[in-house]
Amino acid sequence: MDDNGKTRDMLIVQAAGLVAVLCAYMATITTRARIRNYRAPIRYVMLERDVARLSNLRFIYETNDINCHDLLRMNRAPFYNLCNLFHDRKLLEDSIHTCIEEQVAMFLLVVGHNHRFREMKPIFRRSIEVISRYFKAVLYAIGELRDEMIQPPSNEVHPKILHSRRFYPYFKDCVGAIDGTHVAAKVPAPIASAFRGRKGGTTQNVMAAVDFDLKFTYVLAGWEGSAHDALILADALERNDGFVVPAGKFYLVDAGYAVRPGFLPPYRATRYHLTEFGERVPQNEKELFNLRHSSLRITVERAFAAFKNRWRIVDNKPHHPYPSQVKIVLACCILHNWILQWGEDEFVPPEHTWTGNSASDGVIDIEHDNRTWSQIRDGWAGHMFADRGNSCV
Template identity: 50%
Template sequence: MDDDNNLNTRVISQIITGAASTVIAAGVTIVLVVDSMYNIPKEPRINREKEREDYISSIIHGSDSHCIDQIRMSPRAFYRLCEVLKNKNLLRPTINVSIEEQVVTFLHLIGHNVRLRVIGSRFHRSCETIHRYFNVVLRAIMKLHKDLIRPPICCTSPEIQRNRRYWPWFEDCLGAIDGTHVRASVPIALQARFRGRKEGTTQNVLAVVSFDLKFMYVLAGWEGSAHDSRILDDALSRPNGLRVPEGKYLLGDAGYGLRNGFIPPYRGVRYHLKEYSNHSPENEKELFNLRHSSLRTTVERAFGVLKKRFRVLDAEPYWSYKTQVDIILACCVLHNHIMGVDPTDDITRDVERELHSETQGTQLIRRTQREEREENREWAIKRDAIANAMYNDYINRGNMLR
């Protein structure tokens, strides 16, 4: 009896197993048929390392113009930068990421202001990897600040010495000072402080620029509503802040006022576009304002090149505010590096052409009684002496040309 029951059990089990196998086989067949009906051909698996290496090679081994378009500097400036970072032990290659790739991804990001995921997709890296190495390179470049952004020194600029319009009248002038607004992203509670004369929230960046377009001092982080003179006071009060050598001075606009080491244009005096024209300067103050303005455009040119080269400075940032400030300083460091290697690259020439094509009208700078009282008498006398001597020479040379 037990044998019969065991036999029946085995038979039933075999029947169930067979039926299940039949159902599974039928299901697989159906899936294969449906898949074949809607089959989407897939690309062959790519070699990510090769794709990445080929792309980087196409940038740094291509033409200068292509390299500048992609990473905002020429191959020569790029290799020099990598060499400096390596020799100073500021960057190290890892098993998977070379120094060149670290720097290329960083330059590509700040040059075009693209998102991490876009860079990650282009270089076949995760967003976490791009973010990590971005911060590594940013810290490394910040450590070059003391080497590349040097304070004003006593030497007269060759650009002054070689130009009869400025020499010897501006022999004690070391550069120009001005501020620029860079877009800032801050919490809602702080946005009112960061709204200045520009649209949206910005930070006001103060900079001193030499006549070879290099930054000599940069102070970033002030809110956009802050006045230029207040930021200058902060720069002068810092332990390692801005210092102008004794007897030397910087050219600034009227917002900085006439003070020790800083000479603005005359207020209430027009300045013209050309020295020898139907509307040439009529007195020493107009001539001084004209040449003062001509020299002070140096800082405007430097800001123009900086923002055109690094688009991250002219777009809505998505970093923390501290990182936004560091990025501005890093861009100034890189700007000075490039000006030391390729001072007349495509971007610099483009900005020069744009500025020369702009037309400027005759301007009138007004003054208030308070500003008159606050002017430093010693430096007012110095400015008058420069203006008078320069105008006398201008008149004499004009008579010789007639």
């Protein structure tokens, strides 16, 4: 190659290098202009919002059990274990801006205090749409734990019965108690009359079975507030995946249910609740049977009390569509059982302070009492009264 060719190639290389330098310089100038004019203000606003949000979250569930329990209605151990469970099973996922702990905290604040989504905005610095989206995601995730957390009772004799002369051997085959409770509901005006309960206001009637550890073993939500407890129980028994009484076992029920295999109510027209006895001792076998029946059946009343004390959304006017209200009741029952794995807390009323004072709901199904089970109950009552000197009342 001659000298002219070499010179031309060198000029081309130098020109290309100059163009590259100029492009890099212009890119640097443009980038600095964007950072100076736009990115810095946006970064400042985002940082201020995130700092406030993270500070709130640390106060809620990172500082101590007291704050976590007051705000999320559970201590940090069950809270973090619940979040880890959702993560491990891929029921929830961390997003770029919102971790699983924050998503669950949003849900628990809503159901624990009956907050509206707009009331959550100052805490989480999120839009109503974002809070609503995560609320639905957590509600679905909790619902997926139903079969695991709400299980049939054990067939073993519970220690509460086994170690008490008041209850053993008469109630040795008892696996829990059944009752219905009314939960505040919001429904369209055309169907509101069907949901109006005996105490006024629209409610849904929730049937639940509870074992002697205060855990729910069956829950059926969604029935109208005007529905009778016995009707709801009949529906639960007829469902393909419905309520099943273990063979040879029975549940305690109130006087609103009939006497029949698997279900044992107290004697009607006889003193029953502990408050009705006061300092008086039972005068006959029926009163003694009712007293011990009541002393054992308060388990379900204590469970409902803890359930409503902890989750204020079920005892106040809700702000969600009715299908969501039914799912929320079930989710709160699942969370109730989850929390009890870590022991009882202040939301569970102590047994020695609980007297029970619920009444049967509506019509009493006297005509359908089972004769055999009535005779069995009479036999137990007679033996109790004869052996009352061997145990406390």
